[in-house]
Amino acid sequence: MLSSFELFKVGLGPSSSHTTGPMKAALRFTRYLADQTRGQKVTKLDVRLYGSLALTGGGHHTDRAIMLGLCGQKPQDTEPEEADALIERIASTKTLSLGGQIPIKFDPETDIRFEGETSLPFHTNAMRFSAFDGQGDMIASRIYYSIGGGFVVDEDEAGRNARDVSNGPPKHVYANAKELLAAADKAGLSIAQLMLENECVTRSRADVLAGLDGIWGHMQACMEHGLHREGLLPGALRVRRRAPALYTKLKVQNPDPKVSCERSDWVNLWAMAVNEENASGGRVVTAPTNGAAGVLPAVINYYLHFVGGADAAGVRTFLLTAAAIGGLYKRNASISGAEVGCQGEVGVACSMAAGALAAVLGGTNAQIENAAEIGMEHNLGMTCDPVGGLVQIPCIERNAFGAAMAIQAARLALLGDGKHSISLDEVIKTMRETGRDMSTKYKETAQGGLAVNIVEC
Numbered sequence: 001m002l003s004s005f006e007l008f009k010v011g012l013g014p015s016s017s018h019t020t021g022p023m024k025a026a027l028r029f030t031r032y033l034a035d036q037t038r039g040q041k042v043t044k045l046d047v048r049l050y051g052s053l054a055l056t057g058g059g060h061h062t063d064r065a066i067m068l069g070l071c072g073q074k075p076q077d078t079e080p081e082e083a084d085a086l087i088e089r090i091a092s093t094k095t096l097s098l099g100g101q102i103p104i105k106f107d108p109e110t111d112i113r114f115e116g117e118t119s120l121p122f123h124t125n126a127m128r129f130s131a132f133d134g135q136g137d138m139i140a141s142r143i144y145y146s147i148g149g150g151f152v153v154d155e156d157e158a159g160r161n162a163r164d165v166s167n168g169p170p171k172h173v174y175a176n177a178k179e180l181l182a183a184a185d186k187a188g189l190s191i192a193q194l195m196l197e198n199e200c201v202t203r204s205r206a207d208v209l210a211g212l213d214g215i216w217g218h219m220q221a222c223m224e225h226g227l228h229r230e231g232l233l234p235g236a237l238r239v240r241r242r243a244p245a246l247y248t249k250l251k252v253q254n255p256d257p258k259v260s261c262e263r264s265d266w267v268n269l270w271a272m273a274v275n276e277e278n279a280s281g282g283r284v285v286t287a288p289t290n291g292a293a294g295v296l297p298a299v300i301n302y303y304l305h306f307v308g309g310a311d312a313a314g315v316r317t318f319l320l321t322a323a324a325i326g327g328l329y330k331r332n333a334s335i336s337g338a339e340v341g342c343q344g345e346v347g348v349a350c351s352m353a354a355g356a357l358a359a360v361l362g363g364t365n366a367q368i369e370n371a372a373e374i375g376m377e378h379n380l381g382m383t384c385d386p387v388g389g390l391v392q393i394p395c396i397e398r399n400a401f402g403a404a405m406a407i408q409a410a411r412l413a414l415l416g417d418g419k420h421s422i423s424l425d426e427v428i429k430t431m432r433e434t435g436r437d438m439s440t441k442y443k444e445t446a447q448g449g450l451a452v453n454i455v456e457c
């Protein structure tokens with residue numbers, strides 16, 4: 001079972017697989033290095049990025065993330081401004097503080113190499129870290145894979161298929177949606193209640209509830225920043241942030257979203273505010289990834305603003321249900337755009353939000369499963385083709401569409417009785433196979449689709 005607190009992680013934008021994951025990998029390498037070298041002096045580091053990490057790593061700030069991790073920074077604790085200052089210092093002094101303690105010469109231009117023509121077999125998001133002593137002899141080397149949503153495995157864990165890093169044995173065991181529904185039915189629980197009981201195996205109930213409130217708090221803070229920060233997003237595309245102007249316009253037209261006729265305008269706004277903040281390198285909660293981080297917060301805000309009786313308990317139910325659904329994709333398919341295209345990011349977020357909204361609107365477990373299935377069914381085949389390798393076009397608007405589709409999917413499922421032709425497990429399997437068959441051009445490499453038809457200026 002994947003915990004809500006593993007799926008929803010606070011980190012820096014713009015990408016969970018290309019920013020948060022590499023930062024965690026670099027941090028892990030510093031610890032591995034300290035363990036392996038035991039006093040041997042490291043004088044040089046060499047970092048190689050492969051596959052999708054190399055091809056879109058520039059636009060996704062992978063090199064920055066690597067340097068931050070090597071300096072001992074953790075994604076959940078690093079403030080964006082602090083990160084900017086550290087990177088500037090490394091660039092100007094050509095020195096990096098390894099693990100936050102040992103100064104070492106480091107030139108980002110030559111010590112981080114992007115080798116996009118090489119792919120390692122386990123996963124396209126691969127990176128190798130090597131350390132050398134004063135004689136130029138290699139004293140440690142390690143490969144890590146960023147497998148989506150900020151999850152990282154090293155070369156040993158990859159061999160052991162350590163994709164799910166569980167916090168402990170769950171109370172209710174399930175491997176797919178069918179088993180989840182059966183377990184919930186047997187225990188007489190909703191999906192959220194079952195998920196809560198599983199979370200309480202390793203934490204107190206009070207801690208779990210406070211943790212869920214904290215996740216929503218971080219999501220709100222991110223959205224709030226996005227609503228107010230104006231200007232251009234980083235990168236050659238010079239994309240202007242649209243959320244602040246849209247927010248002003250909507251407030252003038254209708255100051256209270258609760259009585260707004262144009263609910264979809266607000267949902268668009270909330271999703272885009274989060275993803276513009278993500279694109280700028282701000283603090284974001286993976287849901288299930290950074291690139292798809294706007295869908296869930298926008299649909300939660302839809303619930304809070306437009307559904308009578310909505311409350312904080314409902315938000316917890318929403319997050320727990322969404323996490324249960326997201327965990328099924330993580331376990332049985334992928335949440336990595338580099339592995340299965342955008343169906344694994346915005347598609348999965350749409351499915352999670354659809355099921356979760358159905359839950360807080362009073363849906364049965366069968367209707368929740370139906371909503372999650374609809375949410376993915378119409379995202380099957382969606383490619384990942386970020387223009388300029390930046391998480392901006394089509395990513396920002398795509399989150400707005402993911403949120404809108406999630407609301408439609410939930411409403412459609414609630415009109416039925418939960419009986420339907422295609423199961424969630426079947427659509428997850430289809431998504432996995434579609435991703436496997438998809439050309440690598442459309443899997444976060446910026447080598448196909450919009451990425452090659454839009455000219456960077």
Ligand code: SF4
Binds near residue numbers: 341390392
């Ligand atoms: S197109 Fe989708 S999967 Fe690709 S970077 Fe954008 S949000 Fe992520």
